[in-house]
Structures are given as C-alpha cells and as structure tokens.
Amino acid sequence: MQRLNEKFALDGEDHHLCVVQGKGGMPVIDIRNRFATAFISLQGAHVLSWTPEGQDDVLWLSEEARFAPGKSVRGGIPICWPWFGAHSSNSSLPSHGLARTAMWEILGTQEREDGSTRITFTLTPQPGNEQLWPAHTTLQYMVTIGKTLEMELVTSNNGADDITIGQALHTYFSIGNVDSVSLHGLDNDSYLDKLEGFARKHQRGPVIIQGEVDRVYIDTVDECVIEDKSLERTITINKRGSHSTVVWNPWKETAEKLGDMGEEGYKKMLCVETCNAADDVVTIAPGKAHHLWVQYQVSNTQ
Ligand code: TA6
DSSP states (O other), X not given: OHHHHHHHOEEETTEEEEEEEOGGGOEEEEEEESSEEEEEETBTTEEEEEEETTSOOSBOBOTTOOOOTTOOOSBSBOEEBSSSSSOSSOTTSOTTBSGGGSBOEEEEEEEOTTSOEEEEEEEOOOTTXXXXXXXXXXXXXXXXXXXXXXXXXXXXXXXXXXXEEOEEEOOEEEOSOGGGEEEESOXXXXXXXXXXXXXXXXXXXXXXXXXXXXXXXXSOOSOEEEEETTTTEEEEEXXXXXXXXXXXXXXXXXXXXXXXXXXXXXXXXXXXXXXEOGGGOEEEOTTOEEEEEEEEEEEEOO
C-alpha cells in the first residue's frame, strides 16, 4: 500500500487521493475532491461509493456485502466481463466473467483541470486465467469522480483473431424506497424476461418495480432517468458503446436466497446496467478496441 501511495497518491488543496486498507484488508482508493467523495476497491476496480456534495450516496452497497479475495461484492459497480450472466457454453465458469473478482492495477491518477479526479486501471491476462479467457486482450478502465461519475471500459484485442465479448457495468443505485421509484427511457423498447425463460416482451411506459424484475432491454441507446420521489432526486444515465440495458431487482425471496442483500436491502436498490448482453454481444477485430462509456448525474427535484 505504501508503494502504491508513493506512486499514485494526490494531495492538493481541494484534492485528496490515497490507497487505504478497506474491509477484509482489501486495498481501496479513497478519493475526495470539491465535488464528491468516492471509494474504489482494487479488486474488481469496483466503485463502492460515489457521494456528490450535498447528496446521499448514489450507489447502494449491501450492509452484508462480502469483502474477500476472489469474492464478488454485492453493491456498487461490479464490472461483468468478458461475458454477462452465465457463460454461454460452460456453466462451471463464474457468472458474469472474471473481471469483477480479479485484482486490477492502477496505471495512473490525475487531478483534472475542472477539479475532477481520474483513475486509470488496467487488467491484463494473468497466468492461470487462460482457461477462463484465452484471448489476447487488455482492459483499461477510467473512472472520473466529479460532479458526475463517468466510467469508460476499453477492451483491446491484441490477438490475431476476432473476439466476442459480453459486458456490463452492473450498477446498484441507491433509492429511497422501491415503491416510489420509476425508470424512464425504455418506453416502447423490447426486453428479454429472464424470469420467463428470456421470453421477448414489450415495455409500455416507465418501468415500475412491484416484484422481482430481471430483464435485458435490447437495442437501447438512449438516456435513462431514475425518478426517486422519496429521495426527491433523479439520476440520469447517459451511455455510448452499449446497446442493451439490464434492469434488476431480486425482490424478497430471491434476495433471501442470495444471502448477502441485507435485511430488506432489495427495497433500497435498483440495478440499471449499461451492457452489451444477449443479442448485443460485441465482436472486436484484431488490433481494434471497443469503448463502453457511461455517465451518471444527480439532480434534486425539490
Ligand atoms: O444483472 C442481473 C443478474 O444477471 C441477475 O440475473 C442476478 O442473478 C444478478 O445479476 C446478480 O448476479 P450475481 O452473480 O452477482 O449474484
């Protein structure tokens, strides 16, 4: 940790970044600038928290989240890559791929002119991972903490053959109460309903959560807005390089089975995930890269 701080810590008047020991002894980056505070775990390059000035945390993190080597964390922004959900041909491989449980490297930290902070991570193939993902691929992940929260995930194909990836920024948003939330921006879109064997259905109006929801909205490129009447705020999600959006709330029974959602945690979270999943997986030619970008912005409604 000392070595990381010697290389990457920032300490300006309005600007602090250092690596600290988080829960379970896991290294976590602690970021504070004039716009927000944030925490990012090096395992999974997992954004755990983003609290803009004057707001409650925008991300939900389960009170029973587990912090241990190789275990995924329930909450924040897990990175699903290079596949989303179950592996298409080998069910013994980990759900949502390998990136969320791998240790990422910091490539750089930067105080930007506008006062925001950018951290660049990389994940390169590790010895022993060839069985999980044989392709010659590198990942870069840029997280920018400011008035908005921005993430860009860049997959580069360094090999000689095409590669096909599925991916998601599987964000758990913190909400006041699931009963007083509606999600706008998916009206008239088609979705695959995982709860009914991926049956294709059609969305009419905003998405309202009144029970378990696990849907892949396809061909979705437009802005989405979470309207949260209870917290009197909206969260606006803009994206590029993504053609699908997953909306997930496990509701009571499934949450109990998961075992790490916390008591009634499902009432306080909504996953709206920026994805390339199902029909929308991405093929990357040799020497090319794919960019997945998303930005979150919070506004008060009162
Ligand atoms: O994104 C929705 C989903 O794929 C659900 O089907 C659900 O099981 C969830 O992700 C959580 O997956 P995890 O592997 O983190 O328990």
